[in-house]
Amino acid sequence: MAIIKALSGLAIIGSIGWLISKPDYEPALALITSLTAFVSAFLVDKKQKRRNKQNQDVSNSSMGIQAGRDVKIGSIGSDHHAKQ
Numbered sequence: 391m392a393i394i395k396a397l398s399g400l401a402i403i404g405s406i407g408w409l410i411s412k413p414d415y416e417p418a419l420a421l422i423t424s425l426t427a428f429v430s431a432f433l434v435d436k437k438q439k440r441r442n443k444q445n446q447d448v449s450n451s452s453m454g455i456q457a458g459r460d461v462k463i464g465s466i467g468s469d470h471h472a473k474q
Contacts, residue, residue, distance in 0.1 A: 391435050398428040 401424035409417035 391431065391438075394431045395428065395435075398424055398431055402428055 402421065405417055405421040405424050409421055
């Protein structure tokens, strides 16, 4: 992820230089695109870090269910597995 952040940062610097040297719509679009990529890289990294922080403590006589998506708990504790 650091490489993507660095490359998008360099793209921002390059597109700013291009926009200054030749003001037109193409360098402006390049600047907007590189800014979008830069911000998106940070948002994705933040989301991944938050997902990795997920934890749960369960006592010995309990059953814990933790998921980042939908969970079907209809057959927990039985011999049958839920079909998905």
